[in-house]
Amino acid sequence: MKSELGELLDARGLVRRFGGLTAVDRVDLHVSEGEVLGLIGPNGAGKTTLFNLLAGQLRSDEGTIRLLERDIHGLPPHRICHLGLARTFQVPRPFLSLSVFEAVLVGARFGRATPSRSPASVTRQCLARTGLSSRRDDPVRSLNLAERKRLDLARAIASNPRVLLVDEAAAGLNPAEVRETVDLLRDIREAGVGIVYVEHVMEAVLDLSDRVQVLNYGGTIAVGPPDEVMRDPRVVEAYLGRAAESADGGGTGR
Amino acid sequence: MTDFLSVLVSGVLVGTVYAYMAYGLGLIYGVLRVVNLAHGAFLTLGVYVTWWLHFTFGIDPLVSLLVTAPLGFGLGAAVERTLVFRLRDSPPVTTLLLLFGVWLIVRNVLYLVFGGTDRSLLTSYSLESLALGPVTLSIPRIVVSAFSLLGFVALAFVLKRTWAGLALRAVAQDRGAAALSGIPVDRVWATAFGIGSALAMSAGTLMSLFYSVTPEFGARFLLKSFCVVVLGGLTNIGGILVAGIGLGVAEDLTAFYIHTGFRDVVSFLVLVAALVMRRVDAEG
Amino acid sequence: MQRPVSRRHLVWTGAAVVALAAAAPLLTANPYAARLAQLLFLNVVLASAWNLVGGFAGQISFGNASLFGVGAYATSLLWLAGIPPVLTMPAAALAAALYGAAWGWPCLRLRGPYFAIATIGVAEATRIVANHIEAAGGASGLTLPLEQDIGTVGLYALGAVLAVVAVLTCDLVRRSRLGLGLVALREDARAAAASGVNVAREQVKAFALAAALTGLGGAYYAQFTLYVVPEKVFGFDLSISLVLMVLVGGIGTVSGPVLGAVIYLILEQFVLASLADIHLAAFGALLIFIVLMEPRGLAPRLVQAISLIRRRFRRPEAGGPA
Numbered sequence: 001m002k003s004e005l006g007e008l009l010d011a012r013g014l015v016r017r018f019g020g021l022t023a024v025d026r027v028d029l030h031v032s033e034g035e036v037l038g039l040i041g042p043n044g045a046g047k048t049t050l051f052n053l054l055a056g057q058l059r060s061d062e063g064t065i066r067l068l069e070r071d072i073h074g075l076p077p078h079r080i081c082h083l084g085l086a087r088t089f090q091v092p093r094p095f096l097s098l099s100v101f102e103a104v105l106v107g108a109r110f111g112r113a114t115p116s117r118s119p120a121s122v123t124r125q126c127l128a129r130t131g132l133s134s135r136r137d138d139p140v141r142s143l144n145l146a147e148r149k150r151l152d153l154a155r156a157i158a159s160n161p162r163v164l165l166v167d168e169a170a171a172g173l174n175p176a177e178v179r180e181t182v183d184l185l186r187d188i189r190e191a192g193v194g195i196v197y198v199e200h201v202m203e204a205v206l207d208l209s210d211r212v213q214v215l216n217y218g219g220t221i222a223v224g225p226p227d228e229v230m231r232d233p234r235v236v237e238a239y240l241g242r243a244a245e246s247a248d249g250g251g252t253g254r
Numbered sequence: 255m256t257d258f259l260s261v262l263v264s265g266v267l268v269g270t271v272y273a274y275m276a277y278g279l280g281l282i283y284g285v286l287r288v289v290n291l292a293h294g295a296f297l298t299l300g301v302y303v304t305w306w307l308h309f310t311f312g313i314d315p316l317v318s319l320l321v322t323a324p325l326g327f328g329l330g331a332a333v334e335r336t337l338v339f340r341l342r343d344s345p346p347v348t349t350l351l352l353l354f355g356v357w358l359i360v361r362n363v364l365y366l367v368f369g370g371t372d373r374s375l376l377t378s379y380s381l382e383s384l385a386l387g388p389v390t391l392s393i394p395r396i397v398v399s400a401f402s403l404l405g406f407v408a409l410a411f412v413l414k415r416t417w418a419g420l421a422l423r424a425v426a427q428d429r430g431a432a433a434l435s436g437i438p439v440d441r442v443w444a445t446a447f448g449i450g451s452a453l454a455m456s457a458g459t460l461m462s463l464f465y466s467v468t469p470e471f472g473a474r475f476l477l478k479s480f481c482v483v484v485l486g487g488l489t490n491i492g493g494i495l496v497a498g499i500g501l502g503v504a505e506d507l508t509a510f511y512i513h514t515g516f517r518d519v520v521s522f523l524v525l526v527a528a529l530v531m532r533r534v535d536a537e538g
Numbered sequence: 539m540q541r542p543v544s545r546r547h548l549v550w551t552g553a554a555v556v557a558l559a560a561a562a563p564l565l566t567a568n569p570y571a572a573r574l575a576q577l578l579f580l581n582v583v584l585a586s587a588w589n590l591v592g593g594f595a596g597q598i599s600f601g602n603a604s605l606f607g608v609g610a611y612a613t614s615l616l617w618l619a620g621i622p623p624v625l626t627m628p629a630a631a632l633a634a635a636l637y638g639a640a641w642g643w644p645c646l647r648l649r650g651p652y653f654a655i656a657t658i659g660v661a662e663a664t665r666i667v668a669n670h671i672e673a674a675g676g677a678s679g680l681t682l683p684l685e686q687d688i689g690t691v692g693l694y695a696l697g698a699v700l701a702v703v704a705v706l707t708c709d710l711v712r713r714s715r716l717g718l719g720l721v722a723l724r725e726d727a728r729a730a731a732a733s734g735v736n737v738a739r740e741q742v743k744a745f746a747l748a749a750a751l752t753g754l755g756g757a758y759y760a761q762f763t764l765y766v767v768p769e770k771v772f773g774f775d776l777s778i779s780l781v782l783m784v785l786v787g788g789i790g791t792v793s794g795p796v797l798g799a800v801i802y803l804i805l806e807q808f809v810l811a812s813l814a815d816i817h818l819a820a821f822g823a824l825l826i827f828i829v830l831m832e833p834r835g836l837a838p839r840l841v842q843a844i845s846l847i848r849r850r851f852r853r854p855e856a857g858g859p860a
Contacts, residue, residue: 055732081734093729095722097790106722109715110734159734289651340830346651347598351785352829354778358822366815473774477662480655515670522663529656530644 006033014063025218031194038209045215086161111159269502274402276482278453284489285446291353294472295360300458330451364469374466481525579697581799586704587751593790596724601657604664607772609756634753642745665772679767788835
């Protein structure tokens with residue numbers, strides 16, 4: 001049954017256990033065309049594990065994942081990428097010995113093909129969108145953290161995804177860089193891509209998201225429009241209470 | 255049936271030596287995350303030193319354990335301090351190549367000192383055997399097996415009950431956290447490499463009781479050690495003991511019922527199968 | 539990346555062919571010179587093939603002798619069955635590629651030291667089994683007939699063609715989609731998979747290609763030595779020498795294996811011939827030296843030196859590069 005909202009990704013009842021610990025506990029998640037779903041929660045809430053399940057890097061113990069109406073549960077990561085789901089990594093995992101151009105070309109040549117465009121032209125366009133054109137011939141190892149994060153995004157969008165999982169694209173960046181990243185994600189969303197956005201930098205995720213889903217101890221505790229969710233007492237208690245506890249750790253960026 | 259039983263028992267006896275021979279490799283990997291490709295060199299060296307002590311001074315192989323174990327510790331710690339530590343943060347394959355270089359050099363030295371001919375030693379009890387009902391057991395195998403088990407018990411004691419053992423296990427668990435809690439990681443690494451090499455050299459001593467040796471001795475037993483360690487689970491003492499015995503039995507059965515020449519094929523194929531099935535490298 | 543076969547290729551290939559043809563009279567003048575040339579071509583083929591997987595994909599194999607031996611035996615057996623040896627070469631390449639794919643498929647799922655160890659296991663098991671196949675001469679091997687020998691010049695030409703093909707293959711792969719995937723998965727297998735690279739399939743493809751080239755090397759070897767025996771063609775020493783050549787030359791580069799093959803031959807023939815007693819130790823020391831001091835091999839140094847000389851030569855007052 002096709003949803004009229006143009007549902008791209010629909011995961012239901014996902015469970016993943018590590019030994020006795022349930023890292024992801026009966027989580028439902030869906031994202032539609034041109035929608036940004038913000039995924040927040042304290043450290044260890046299961047966000048990155050959830051990403052690994054969706055992208056096929058880990059197999060869920062229970063639950064179903066459908067991408068464009070197609071069951072992708074148990075498929076290997078490269079197949080899921082070919083079907084239109086791309087991801088970035090919390091710690092960017094760039095191909096250090098390649099040039100910036102080649103690193104993005106990996107996504108363009110091996111990912112989901114962009115119709116009637118050559119991989120090289122897709123790569124050039126992705127570099128332009130992420131502001132890396134001037135660095136195209138530099139080795140990846142010469143990039144700084146902000147540039148590596150943008151490179152990771154460029155590599156991901158070069159594989160022409162319908163759904164993009166973004167893992168902390170703004171963490172560790174200065175305010176100007178955060179703004180650039182938000183603009184870039186907005187631009188990607190305008191093209192109809194559905195984005196699932198994990199982020200600790202609250203202003204970025206609240207600014208960008210159409211809906212926000214809050215995880216705690218592996219389970220969903222709230223989901224809905226950003227302002228509504230942030231007023232939810234359970235969220236205030238679980239998320240912000242927890243953040244206040246570890247406030248001297250910093251990094252919640254306010 | 256009697257044949258089968260004899261083969262089985264002899265497989266078990268050899269298997270305990272396999273386990274003892276392999277343990278050092280697993281220990282070094284567990285603590286340093288280094289694959290000691292020079293393991294075969296230490297095994298071979300152990301056999302030669304034992305042979306030489308017996309040939310020159312008539313020293314009983316079991317007595318020369320008192321020489322080979324400390325010697326192995328010293329040599330191993332020296333290799334770690336002079337070479338391995340320089341590659342501490344390099345990809346693991348680099349260290350593998352480095353230690354392969356060490357192995358080549360040791361092989362060459364052995365050729366220069368002892369030549370390429372087969373050396374074997376004969377003690378008063380080498381040819382003795384013991385009849386237990388229908389099964390006949392060779393005395394050297396029983397003795398060697400007993401010493402291997404003894405070595406295992408001693409090792410388990412050191413790892414579980416002493417401060418040094420605790421430090422080794424802590425570094426194996428998490429190098430960063432161990433360093434933060436004040437454990438001198440550098441010394442622990444050298445110690446682990448030393449213990450691993452001491453185990454290998456003393457295993458060589460035990461093996462001298464029923465194997466002859468050439469400088470090429472190490473290669474076969476290096477692969478068998480890998481096999482045991484991968485099957486048994488790297489540093490899991492119990493697992494390694496079971497895996498060693500399993501391999502010993504499988505080999506002896508193959509040699510007896512299929513073809514003596516295929517004895518080693520079994521262990522090498524089991525090694526590959528074990529590696530592929532366990533996927534030890536699975537990324538976290 | 540865009541045009542795999544460029545003018546640069548044609549120029550270099552042309553230059554190589556001309557140089558090899560020009561050197562032919564010298565290198566076929568006497569049996570010793572001819573043997574040196576044959577060994578050099580063989581080393582270039584084998585080292586380049588090893589580099590396809592060892593260098594680009596970063597998967598160190600200590601087991602390429604198993605592929606070499608299959609190629610050597612395929613050619614020898616067909617030759618003894620009456621087929622002219624040169625015509626047996628496609629079969630040798632195919633047999634080695636199939637064997638490589640068969641064991642590469644499970645083993646290439648391992649990475650780093652685990653793959654390296656698995657390759658030793660496979661190669662040693664292959665060697666032992668080969669020693670027991672009586673139909674293929676068992677441990678005493680096969681002696682090949684002289685009748686259909688293609689002659690010294692023929693062998694020179696065949697070796698030269700194989701060497702050029704191997705180096706060209708290396709270069710084309712480096713510039714192809716396959717090569718991009720291999721380097722990406724070497725740098726980070728997870729990120730490569732997430733970008734759509736089928737990590738298992740790309741590696742097996744490269745390994746089968748490397749195996750085919752290695753098998754051709756074996757077929758060539760059989761033709762110039764006229765004698766194949768398991769301890770030699772399936773031997774561990776052969777596998778090791780390939781690793782050493784590529785490391786010395788420069789791993790993961792196209793010129794590295796060629797340079798390494800040359801250096802290895804010089805060491806083997808001229809230095810170690812007089813120091814036969816310590817040749818293992820010398821190789822061991824070389825390995826340790828390279829790993830500790832020059833992990834990228836000598837090729838980058840050479841390139842550096844050449845460009846330095848060039849710059850001096852062109853612009854004596856060279857400022858800093860842009």
